[in-house]
Every structure is written in structure tokens, then in C-alpha cells.
Amino acid sequence: MQPKATHFPAFLSSYKNQLILVCCWLPVQLILFYQYGIQTDFEARKYIEQADILLATGTVSSPNFWLYAVQIFLIAAAKKLQTGLISVVIIQWFFNFFATCVLYRFTTRMAGKVTGLIITLLFVFNFPLQTFNSFLQTESLFYSFTIIFSEKLTWKNFTAIFLFLVLICFTRPTGAFCGYPAHSCICSFAFSGHFHSGLKPVLRLLPLLLFYSC
Numbered sequence: 001m002q003p004k005a006t007h008f009p010a011f012l013s014s015y016k017n018q019l020i021l022v023c024c025w026l027p028v029q030l031i032l033f034y035q036y037g038i039q040t041d042f043e044a045r046k047y048i049e050q051a052d053i054l055l056a057t058g059t060v061s062s063p064n065f066w067l068y069a070v071q072i073f074l075i076a077a078a079k080k081l082q083t084g085l086i087s088v089v090i091i092q093w094f095f096n097f098f099a100t101c102v103l104y105r106f107t108t109r110m111a112g113k114v115t116g117l118i119i120t121l122l123f124v125f126n127f128p129l130q131t132f133n134s135f136l137q138t139e140s141l142f143y144s145f146t147i148i149f150s151e152k153l154t155w156k157n158f159t160a161i162f163l164f165l166v167l168i169c170f171t172r173p174t175g176a177f178c179g180y181p182a183h184s185c186i187c188s189f190a191f192s193g194h195f196h197s198g199l200k201p202v203l204r205l206l207p208l209l210l211f212y213s214c
Contacts, residue, residue: 012136014138017117029093032127033134044136051075068076070171071138085136090132095144100124106151123147142172178188 050072078087108116134141149164
């Protein structure tokens, strides 16, 4: 008599790459957090100060700080709600993990599962970038928003693109430079269908390198 078949291994095998990413992402975050903790020095200090000023006066000390409003609002909300600065880090972890999922889904759709897994693992093990997830600075959310935004780069998602650009610009002012690379990506996606199928992944992924380099 043959043993009864089970669908559990099949379920695991169908999500093998996703499980690999989770098993890599979580230890990386825990190790970096253990090593660095919640960093409130460097640029984080001025955002914490501006959050205190915002809570006390209802505005920031200088108009240029509105261009970092997302981070300042998060810190101010954590202080106002008394959830602790760890709540800001948890939000940054959430968006980083979500960006990791989006990056895998996007690159898999563009260039296949193996390429998608390799590219996403390179992102997960980019320690200088991942270190920012426990820093109360703008880099973590800026990188995450940029990756999430990249999946929306089609003419059909014009409203979403505009809203994401606004969000990115008020996370870091350098987000304004995403406009031209975003246009290049959209055009590349639109016209890649006219080229040989073997060139499509290259034509689609190269503009993204320009987009992420902004």
C-alpha cells in the first residue's frame, strides 16, 4: 500500500523562494538591531529635535524641514502616543519587508524566479542599506518607498505614481530626482514589447538601475 500523499511539502515547495527570503531577512534585521540598537545620533538628532518643536509649537523651526516631514511626523506621533521610538523602527522594518516582497515579485515578473531571488537576496544582504532600518533617519523609508513605487511604473497608475512621488519627496527632498528616471522606466516598459523576447528583461531592468541610482 502506498503512503498517503500530503500537500504540505508541495505547499512549501511552491513558496520556497519566499521562505528563503524570510529566513534571510529576519536574522539580518535582528543581528543589525542587536549590534546598533535604535540610533538617535547623527542626522536622527535633528529630526527628533524637530519633532519636539512640532509638538510644542505646531510647526518646525525652518521651512526646509517640511521636506523631511514623514520622518518628523512619525517621531512626533511616537512621542505623542507614548509608544516609544521602537515603534518608528517597527514601521521602518514593516516597509522594508514589504519592499523586499515587492522587489522579489517585480523582478520575478520581469526576469524569472532565479533572477528575482538573486536580486532580492542582494538587497537583503546589503548591510549598509539594511543598517538604516534601526536608525531614526530618512534613508530606510526612502529606499523602501522607492522600491514599492517602482512596481507602479505604468501609465495606467498615473495617480499612484504622482502620490508616491509626493510621498518620496516629503521623505527626502532628493525624491524629486525620481521623476525623470520614472518616466524612462515607463517608456521602457511600454516599448519593450516591440523587441525580441530575450531583450525584454534587459530593457526593463536597466532603466530601474537608473531609477534606483537617483
